[in-house]
Each structure stands twice: as C-alpha cells, then as structure tokens.
Amino acid sequence: MVLLASCPLSLLTAQQGDDLLRERREYAHWLATAPLSPYALLRIQPVGPGISLGAEPSDIPLPGIGRGMAREEGAQVVLRRDSGRVALPPGRPVPVGTFTLVASGPPGRTVIAAFGPVRHFTPPLWYPPAPALDVTVALQPSGRRDAFRILGPDGTDVEVHEAGFVQPALPGSTVRLRVYRVPGEEADETELLIYFRDGTSGTGSYPAGRFVTLIPAGGGQYRLDFNRARNPFCAYSSAFPCPAPWPGNTLPLRIEAGEQYHAADPHPAP
Amino acid sequence: MKSGLRALLCLLVAAGAGDGLGAQAPANPVGRWSAALDLAGGPLPFQLLVDEHGGLRAGRLCSATDCQAISAIRQEGDSLVFELADYAASIAVVVRGDSLVGRYHNVGRRGPRTIPLRAARGAMPVSSAPATLVGRWDAWFQSGFDATPRVLLIENTPGGAEGTIISNSGDYGRFAGEMKGDTIRMGHFDGSFVYLLTARLDGDTLRGIFHAGLRSQTPFVAVRSTGRRHLTPPTEVTRADSTTPFAFAAPDLEGRTVSSTDARFRGKVVLLDIFGTWCPTCHEAAPLLAELYRDYHARGLEVVGLAFEVAGDSTVDAPQVRRYRDKFGLPFPLLLGGTSDVETVAGLLPGLDGFTAFPTTIFLGRDGRVRRIHAGFYGAATGSAHEALKAEFRREVERLLRKN
Numbered sequence: 001m002v003l004l005a006s007c008p009l010s011l012l013t014a015q016q017g018d019d020l021l022r023e024r025r026e027y028a029h030w031l032a033t034a035p036l037s038p039y040a041l042l043r044i045q046p047v048g049p050g051i052s053l054g055a056e057p058s059d060i061p062l063p064g065i066g067r068g069m070a071r072e073e074g075a076q077v078v079l080r081r082d083s084g085r086v087a088l089p090p091g092r093p094v095p096v097g098t099f100t101l102v103a104s105g106p107p108g109r110t111v112i113a114a115f116g117p118v119r120h121f122t123p124p125l126w127y128p129p130a131p132a133l134d135v136t137v138a139l140q141p142s143g144r145r146d147a148f149r150i151l152g153p154d155g156t157d158v159e160v161h162e163a164g165f166v167q168p169a170l171p172g173s174t175v176r177l178r179v180y181r182v183p184g185e186e187a188d189e190t191e192l193l194i195y196f197r198d199g200t201s202g203t204g205s206y207p208a209g210r211f212v213t214l215i216p217a218g219g220g221q222y223r224l225d226f227n228r229a230r231n232p233f234c235a236y237s238s239a240f241p242c243p244a245p246w247p248g249n250t251l252p253l254r255i256e257a258g259e260q261y262h263a264a265d266p267h268p269a270p
Numbered sequence: 271m272k273s274g275l276r277a278l279l280c281l282l283v284a285a286g287a288g289d290g291l292g293a294q295a296p297a298n299p300v301g302r303w304s305a306a307l308d309l310a311g312g313p314l315p316f317q318l319l320v321d322e323h324g325g326l327r328a329g330r331l332c333s334a335t336d337c338q339a340i341s342a343i344r345q346e347g348d349s350l351v352f353e354l355a356d357y358a359a360s361i362a363v364v365v366r367g368d369s370l371v372g373r374y375h376n377v378g379r380r381g382p383r384t385i386p387l388r389a390a391r392g393a394m395p396v397s398s399a400p401a402t403l404v405g406r407w408d409a410w411f412q413s414g415f416d417a418t419p420r421v422l423l424i425e426n427t428p429g430g431a432e433g434t435i436i437s438n439s440g441d442y443g444r445f446a447g448e449m450k451g452d453t454i455r456m457g458h459f460d461g462s463f464v465y466l467l468t469a470r471l472d473g474d475t476l477r478g479i480f481h482a483g484l485r486s487q488t489p490f491v492a493v494r495s496t497g498r499r500h501l502t503p504p505t506e507v508t509r510a511d512s513t514t515p516f517a518f519a520a521p522d523l524e525g526r527t528v529s530s531t532d533a534r535f536r537g538k539v540v541l542l543d544i545f546g547t548w549c550p551t552c553h554e555a556a557p558l559l560a561e562l563y564r565d566y567h568a569r570g571l572e573v574v575g576l577a578f579e580v581a582g583d584s585t586v587d588a589p590q591v592r593r594y595r596d597k598f599g600l601p602f603p604l605l606l607g608g609t610s611d612v613e614t615v616a617g618l619l620p621g622l623d624g625f626t627a628f629p630t631t632i633f634l635g636r637d638g639r640v641r642r643i644h645a646g647f648y649g650a651a652t653g654s655a656h657e658a659l660k661a662e663f664r665r666e667v668e669r670l671l672r673k674n
Contacts, residue, residue, distance in 0.1 A: 078583075106620055107617055188482040215485055
C-alpha cells in the first residue's frame with residue numbers, strides 16, 4: 001500500500017480490475033485442473049464405525065481399486081486392504097491408485113473425501129465487475145469469546161472464532177455482517193470470512209449464500225470486495241454438504257457482483 | 271532512496287498491468303535479484319539468486335542467510351518458471367532487462383494462492399539497524415482476545431540487519447529487510463511460509479503487525495527485554511482447556527474402548543500419562559506412576575497410560591505395550607493412541623494444546639478438569655531434580671485427592 005502511494009490513481013484502478021480478472025481466470029483454471037478441485041470430488045463420507053472403499057459395492061466406490069475398510073484407529077483413519085495398510089493423517093492428501101483420499105474433521109466425526117479425475121467442469125459465471133461494491137469497512141469487535149465449529153466453504157468442519165461485525169455502507173442497508181476468523185492453510189494464517197445472503201440469493205446467485213474474505217487495508221480498515229464473493233463448493237457438486245446460512249447475514253439489496261449461479265445447470269455428483 | 275524505490279516499483283506495476291508487452295528476446299536471469307512479494311500489508315523483501323553452471327541454471331530464495339533451493343527453472347513462453355516442488359508451488363516471472371515481474375503461485379486446498387512478485391537486479395541493499403532498534407524485545411501478539419508472547423531479536427551482522435522471531439515452540443527462521451530510523455520491515459519467505467513483520471518505534475514501545483500469508487495480520491506491541499523470562503520453555507507450553515472435563519477415549523490392549531466418561535473415572539483424580547514404549551524417559555517415569563497408583567488408588571486415584579507407538583497398528587503395538595506393562599508391573603490400564611506424531615496426539619486429544627514432549631502427564635481433578643500438565647520428566651540421571659519432581663508429583667496428587 002505504501003509503495004503504491006506514489007502511483008497515479010487511474011493506474012491503480014486499472015491494476016485492481018486487472019487483478020480481479022486474473023484471479024477469476026486462475027480460479028477457473030484451479031477448478032478445472034487441481035487434484036482437489038471440487039469438480040474432482042467423488043464422495044464425502046463419515047467414517048463412523050467403519051466404511052468400505054474400492055470396487056463396487058462399496059460405501060465409496062473406487063473402480064479398479066481392491067476393496068478395503070477405513071476406520072478411525074486412535075487419532076487417525078486407517079485404510080486396510082489385502083495389499084496392506086494405509087494411514088490417512090488428518091488433512092493430508094493420500095494417493096490411492098488414481099484417486100486421492102483426504103481425511104478431516106474431529107475424532108469421532110472424521111470424514112473421508114475421495115477425489116478422482118475431473119469429469120465435468122462448468123466455468124464459474126461472474127457478474128461484471130462492480131467497483132461500487134468494493135467497499136471499505138471497519139471491524140467492530142464481538143463480545144463472543146468461545147471457539148465453535150462451522151461447516152467451511154469446502155464442506156469440511158473447522159473451528160472458528162467470531163471476529164466481530166462489519167457494516168458495509170450500501171444503499172438502504174443497515175445490516176451488520178457477522179465475521180468469523182477461520183484457520184488459513186498454513187501455520188499462523190487466518191482469514192476473516194463472511195458468509196452472506198442478499199437479494200440475488202436464489203435469483204442469480206447461489207441460494208444458500210456466498211463467501212467473501214476481508215482484505216486488510218491498514219489502520220483497522222478492511223476491503224470488503226463483493227466482486228470476490230464465491231460460491232460454497234456445494235454449488236459445484238452435490239457431493240458436498242452445504243453450509244447453513246449464518247444468522248443475521250442477509251443484506252436487503254441485490255449484490256450484483258461476484259459469482260453467479262444458474263440452477264438450470266445442475267451439477268450432479270459423478 | 272525510499273522514493274526512488276517507490277518510483278521503480280510503480281513502473282514495475284505499470285509494466286505488469288500491460289500483459290504481454292514483450293516481443294523481446296528473453297533476458298538473462300542469472301545474478302542476484304532484490305525481490306518483494308506484494309502482500310496486503312506491503313512488500314515482503316527477500317533475495318532471489320540465479321546461477322548458471324555448464325548451461326544448467328540453479329536458484330535459491332533467501333531471507334538473510336536462510337536459503338531454500340529452487341528445484342527446477344524452465345522457460346515457458348515469455349515467462350521464466352521457478353519450481354518449488356517440495357511445496358507444490360512455483361514462481362513465474364517475465365524478465366525485462368533489470369526487472370522481474372510475476373507471481374508466486376501455490377495450488378492450495380481451497381483455491382489457488384497467488385501473490386504478486388517483483389524484483390530489481392542487484393543485491394538487497396545492506397541495511398544497518400540503528401542502536402535504538404538493535405537488541406531483544408519482549409512482544410505480545412494479539413489475536414482476537416488472546417495475546418501470545420514472542421521475542422524479537424534485532425541484530426547487525428556482516429550481511430546487514432537481521433531479525434528473528436521466537437515463539438514458545440520455536441522460531442520462524444531468519445528475517446531480512448530494512449531497519450531504518452524508527453521503522454522495521456523484515457520478511458521471511460521460503461517458497462511456502464510467507465511472513466512479514468512491520469513495526470515502528472513509538473517512545474519506548476515497538477508497535478507493529480505480523481503478516482502471515484497474503485491476508486493474515488496480527489498486531490503486536492513489544493518493549494525492551496528486561497532480562498526477565500518472557501517465553502515459556504517447551505516443557506511448560508502444553509496447555510489445555512480447563513473449563514470443561516478433559517476427554518479421552520482409546521482402545522485398551524484387548525481392543526475395548528476406555529473413555530474418560532467411564533464409571534471408573536467418575537469423581538476420581540486421574541493421571542493421564544502420554545507415553546511411548548520407544549521413549550527412554552517414559553521408562554524412567556513408569557515406576558513412579560505405578561508407585562503413585564499403589565499408594566493412592568484406595569483414596570481415589572486412577573492412572574491411565576496412553577501409548578503412541580511407531581507402527582500405529584494394534585497387532586504390532588499391543589504386544590509391545592503388553593511387554594512394557596509387564597516389565598514395570600503397571601497395575602493400571604494402558605491404551606493404544608496410534609502413531610507417535612504430534613498430529614496424532616493432537617487429533618486424539620483435541621483438548622490439549624501445544625503437545626511437544628514424551629512423556630506428558632496430565633493431572634485431572636475429581637471433576638475431570640485439567641489441573642496441571644507436566645511435559646517431559648527428569649530421569650534418575652538428573653539426581654536431585656528427579657527426586658524433587660517425584661516429590662512434586664506426590665504432593666500434587668495428595669492436594670487433588672483432598673479436593674472434592
């Protein structure tokens with residue numbers, strides 16, 4: 001931010017727009033190609049007292065893979081097959097044949113996500129960039145101190161804290177949006193996440209709502225850029241469970257920015 | 271100097287915005303580059319070094335003297351791609367004379383992670399930290415309602431000013447950057463971890479922000495170390511939520527699940543011993559646990575051993591733990607927790623925070639809540655420390671048994 005201070009404003013705006021379009025291209029590429037893309041998900045299944053994986057009939061059918069049973073053993077899930085034993089440490093992708101398995105969730109409630117090749121892919125649809133819906137907000141602290149678990153955008157449950165509330169200045173809205181602090185992908189990283197609904201939910205955007213993260217802007221201020229709002233992964237594949245909307249996070253206007261959703265284009269589980 | 275750098279970076283931003291200006295021949299990337307990742311909180315400085323030997327290019331990412339080798343360098347269209355295979359990450363840049371513009375890219379589990387990157391040819395300017403900044407600082411990192419201690423070390427080395435950030439459990443590697451007047455901007459980037467610390471001296475207090483990743487920011491304040499202990503040594507970092515009963519459940523050597531909610535533990539003082547048969551210090555603690563059980567079981571003490579073994583497979587582990595039980599004549603249940611890695615322990619005991627040491631003994635009061643955690647154990651070789659610790663364990667058990 002400091003470094004860009006000496007740049008002409010017009011250049012900055014062009015750069016920000018360019019960043020947004022590049023982010024969208026990269027996200028589409030990730031959805032189409034990444035081994036853990038939501039389009040590559042075959043099934044998420046609670047391990048419970050034990051589940052079978054492999055050739056049909058299995059709880060998680062993996063064609064061409066010898067049948068085995070996965071169970072929680074101590075803290076981790078272990079897959080036992082005739083060919084041997086494979087441990088599935090929490091959160092780590094483990095290749096099994098041409099498939100990838102990821103175990104996650106707290107002990108007793110572990111789930112296994114099985115990923116295969118991306119079989120179908122529909123590029124995400126976006127509303128055109130709306131600079132007016134890229135707003136600056138201040139985070140008002142919350143009184144709630146406890147940690148609790150929610151279903152994250154990727155359909156796995158994560159422990160979060162309530163970071164506070166933001167009140168974006170939008171026409172006709174006085175809504176304060178709830179913000180949760182969720183763990184990032186690396187140590188010491190967290191994200192300030194908002195799951196919101198608005199007038200487009202179900203009529204242009206995903207019915208259950210969309211996720212957006214706050215971008216720190218210095219001095220206790222954050223950028224809330226609705227152009228960066230994205231669908232939960234359950235919008236791409238019905239193999240994902242869908243996070244329930246957060247209480248109070250409904251904006252009384254149409255946020256025509258960010259990712260769209262067309263119900264006419266259903267995404268069945270493979 | 272600073273305004274000159276700003277102007278240069280502004281030009282680089284302009285060049286990057288154009289997308290595909292280059293119908294020029296790829297410029298030579300060999301040499302030293304003073305680079306920066308562009309985070310929400312400003313640039314994270316680091317060095318990019320590219321060598322060429324016999325037509326083969328090799329590279330390193332460096333933060334002060336901490337360097338990470340680049341696994342491969344290849345040309346892709348007009349971009350030069352540096353692969354960081356260990357992290358499934360890459361850096362793609364376009365070389366334009368004396369500048370590089372591009373992006374750091376990491377596949378990510380929830381979506382791609384991309385951070386803009388730019389560099390100027392030449393070594394990072396050597397900065398020397400003023401005396402007002404050099405030294406040891408006791409810091410508090412503020413996250414929500416929690417403040418956690420860190421120590422910042424700022425020093426001048428022959429290679430320039432360097433920093434280190436130390437937490438209770440370890441350090442974040444070396445940081446390099448600019449320390450000038452009353453400000454610090456220092457970074458550590460190894461191809462996976464993205465850390466930046468910015469701070470300003472305000473009277474006697476250093477106020478700043480620790481940035482992790484693209485968008486994560488933790489404010490902190492620091493004051494000069496008085497020499498008093500600020501961090502908690504690793505043997506004491508293990509903590510637990512003591513507001514609710516501590517939960518554990520695992521199979522015993524016969525495969526029956528033993529759980530903290532079983533009737534046998536109700537209203538009892540419980541010592542939960544986290545151990546491994548592979549751990550020599552655990553062997554030293556075992557006789558004391560057996561002694562405590564014999565002396566205090568009638569008054570309401572239960573002891574449970576929770577084994578984390580190398581195999582993590584009960585057909586291998588159960589006989590191994592049975593031998594351990596028989597060797598020490600342990601009269602209390604021993605459970606199989608899984609493999610001996612920190613993740614497994616954390617997964618089985620989610621109420622435990624910061625597990626680092628085998629053995630770790632958790633003292634639970636009659637209400638099932640954690641009253642004390644002792645990580646590690648002083649074996650017989652430590653002489654008086656061993657005797658003092660045995661007496662301390664005994665006192666603590668007696669104290670807990672007296673409470674209702």
